[in-house]
Amino acid sequence: MPAWCRTLRASGFGEPLMLLLSRHLPSTRTLQCFLAVAQELNFRRAAELMHMSQPPLSRQIRSLEEMLRVRLIERDTQRVSLTEAGEAFRQEAQAILLALDAAVATAKARFHDGKAAAAPLRIGLTSVINPSLMPSLHALVTDPAWTGGRALERAWSRQLVERVRAGELDLAIVGDIAAPGADLALEPLAHEAMIVALPAHHPAAAGEEVDLAALGELPLFWFARADNPAFYDKCERGFRRLGYAPPRRPEPKDFTLLLAAVAAGEGVALCPQSMRATSRIGVAYRALPPAVSRLLSIEVQVVARAQETRGAVLDKLAQLRAALGRS
Known part of the structure; x- marks a missing residue:
C-alpha cells in the first residue's frame, strides 16, 4: 500500500x-x-x-x-x-x-444548467476572410437568429482554435489549419480563391488577371509560419511548383496597414477574394489564373469539440454545412 x-x-x-x-x-x-x-x-x-x-x-x-x-x-x-x-x-x-x-x-x-443551455452560443470567425463576399456564409453570420444576437468574435484561426479548446468558444469558422488534435473536430466547409493586391500603377494591374511571374521582383508581404503552419506550408509548396520566389516582407497584422503599404508601392499581397470588399485608393485587386488560384485557395473549416453533444451546437454545424454546400 x-x-x-x-x-x-x-x-x-x-x-x-x-x-x-x-x-x-x-x-x-x-x-x-x-x-x-x-x-x-x-x-x-x-x-x-x-x-x-x-x-x-x-x-x-x-x-x-x-x-x-x-x-x-x-x-x-x-x-x-x-x-x-x-x-x-x-x-x-x-x-x-x-x-x-x-x-x-x-x-x-x-x-446541464438550463439557463446556460439557453444562453447564446459563442462563435468565432477568422479575421483572414471577409464573409461579405461569401453570400451563404454572410447570410448566416449576420442573422441574429443564428448568432443569438451576439457579435461573432474575430481573431486569427490559431487563436480561435485555442479558445474552442479552452471552452471559451463553442465553435469557430477558421481557415486552412492542420488537424488540431483528438480533443477537437475539424470539418471542411468550402474553398475560397486567393487574389493578388498590387499597386494600381503597376503594369500588371492593366489586365483583369495577373500571373505571379508578371509581378517581377516586387516584395511579397507574407505572414509568419507560426501564424498558420498548415496553410504556410501549402502555399510554399505552391510557390515552388510555380517558380515564384519573391523577396519577403513581414505582413502587417492590420489589413488596412497592409493595403497602405501596397498602395505606396512597397510590395504586393495575396489575400482571400472576399477581402476585396475592403477598398483602398492606390490598390488594385486582380484575379490569379484559375490553376494558380486553386493551388493557393483557402479551405474554410469549422472547429468544435470532438465529443460535442449539445443540440444547439450540432444544429449550428448542420446549418453551416447546408449553407456552404457540404452534406
Missing part, C-alpha cells in the same frame, strides 16, 4: 481517498503534448498539432519524465521513438483523456 494511503488511514479517514488535487499529477495539457509526440514521433509535427512551438513542447515532455522519473521518449538526430515505458504510458494516458472526455459529456448531458 502506498505511504500516502497508510497515512490517511492512520489519520482516521478509513478507506483511502483518491486525492486528485495533487502536484504530483500531470495536467491534461501535458498528457495531450505527450500523446501528440507519441502519435507523430516528430517534435515539429507534434508542436504544430498542438499549435505551439517546439521549445515549450519539449519542456512539457521533459517535466513529465522528471515527474515520473522514467524516460518515455528516445530522441536523437535521426529519429524519435517511444521507450517500453513510453508505450505503456501512452495507452494509459489515452484512456485517461478519453474517460475524462466521456465524464464531461455525461455531466453536461445529464446535469
Whole structure:
C-alpha cells in the first residue's frame, strides 16, 4: 500500500481517498503534448498539432519524465521513438483523456444548467476572410437568429482554435489549419480563391488577371509560419511548383496597414477574394489564373469539440454545412 494511503488511514479517514488535487499529477495539457509526440514521433509535427512551438513542447515532455522519473521518449538526430515505458504510458494516458472526455459529456448531458443551455452560443470567425463576399456564409453570420444576437468574435484561426479548446468558444469558422488534435473536430466547409493586391500603377494591374511571374521582383508581404503552419506550408509548396520566389516582407497584422503599404508601392499581397470588399485608393485587386488560384485557395473549416453533444451546437454545424454546400 502506498505511504500516502497508510497515512490517511492512520489519520482516521478509513478507506483511502483518491486525492486528485495533487502536484504530483500531470495536467491534461501535458498528457495531450505527450500523446501528440507519441502519435507523430516528430517534435515539429507534434508542436504544430498542438499549435505551439517546439521549445515549450519539449519542456512539457521533459517535466513529465522528471515527474515520473522514467524516460518515455528516445530522441536523437535521426529519429524519435517511444521507450517500453513510453508505450505503456501512452495507452494509459489515452484512456485517461478519453474517460475524462466521456465524464464531461455525461455531466453536461445529464446535469446541464438550463439557463446556460439557453444562453447564446459563442462563435468565432477568422479575421483572414471577409464573409461579405461569401453570400451563404454572410447570410448566416449576420442573422441574429443564428448568432443569438451576439457579435461573432474575430481573431486569427490559431487563436480561435485555442479558445474552442479552452471552452471559451463553442465553435469557430477558421481557415486552412492542420488537424488540431483528438480533443477537437475539424470539418471542411468550402474553398475560397486567393487574389493578388498590387499597386494600381503597376503594369500588371492593366489586365483583369495577373500571373505571379508578371509581378517581377516586387516584395511579397507574407505572414509568419507560426501564424498558420498548415496553410504556410501549402502555399510554399505552391510557390515552388510555380517558380515564384519573391523577396519577403513581414505582413502587417492590420489589413488596412497592409493595403497602405501596397498602395505606396512597397510590395504586393495575396489575400482571400472576399477581402476585396475592403477598398483602398492606390490598390488594385486582380484575379490569379484559375490553376494558380486553386493551388493557393483557402479551405474554410469549422472547429468544435470532438465529443460535442449539445443540440444547439450540432444544429449550428448542420446549418453551416447546408449553407456552404457540404452534406
